[in-house]
Amino acid sequence: xxxxxxxxxxxxxxxxxxxxxxxxxxxxxxxxxxxxxxxxxxxxxxxxxxxxxxxxxxxxxxxxxxxxxxxxxxxxxxxxxxxxxxxxxxxxxxxxxxxxxxxxxxxxxxxxxxxxxxxxxxxxxxxxxxxxxxxxxxxxxxxxxxxxxxxxxxxxxxxxxxxxxxxxxxxxx
Numbered sequence: 001x002x003x004x005x006x007x008x009x010x011x012x013x014x015x016x017x018x019x020x021x022x023x024x025x026x027x028x029x030x031x032x033x034x035x036x037x038x039x040x041x042x043x044x045x046x047x048x049x050x051x052x053x054x055x056x057x058x059x060x061x062x063x064x065x066x067x068x069x070x071x072x073x074x075x076x077x078x079x080x081x082x083x084x085x086x087x088x089x090x091x092x093x094x095x096x097x098x099x100x101x102x103x104x105x106x107x108x109x110x111x112x113x114x115x116x117x118x119x120x121x122x123x124x125x126x127x128x129x130x131x132x133x134x135x136x137x138x139x140x141x142x143x144x145x146x147x148x149x150x151x152x153x154x155x156x157x158x159x160x161x162x163x164x165x166x167x168x169x170x171x172x173x
Contacts (some may be wrong), residue, residue: 004052006052015146016058021060023047023057042067050117082154084153088106096139097137099133102134104164105164107164109133120141122144123143124138
């Protein structure tokens with residue numbers, strides 16, 4: 001495994017894959033100011049190894065013949081959102097730092113669009129323009145990333161009636 005590779009890559013990618021989501025490296029040359037295009041993301045494909053000091057975007061896995069852009073549009077249309085969910089009454093580890101939770105049905109939900117890996121820290125965030133005013137941020141020591149995602153990662157679906165359903169089939173009214 002390359003020197004900067006995150007040792008928990010396989011486990012984290014499996015956790016996301018079981019929910020039909022994936023990470024895509026969006027790091028690019030510092031000489032380029034504009035973000036990657038959807039076509040460039042298609043060419044790059046899913047990350048198979050995660051690296052420290054890289055940034056990733058979280059996208060739904062497309063159906064055969066479908067683009068990532070279409071898969072994301074479909075997920076949004078179906079009101080499906082990747083989240084870290086924490087029970088409100090459950091004590092949170094002091095080494096995790098949180099901002100801008102969306103309170104829903106006894107949970108604090110932290111919407112996710114990006115994951116940034118630093119030397120010893122991971123930061124899971126949502127872009128401020130995607131879920132305003134809930135531009136969530138959860139930072140943690142890098143060695144906590146897999147355990148936190150194992151326990152707290154889910155796909156939240158909001159029904160037209162405002163019910164919240166998690167992919168594991170639990171319904172919270």
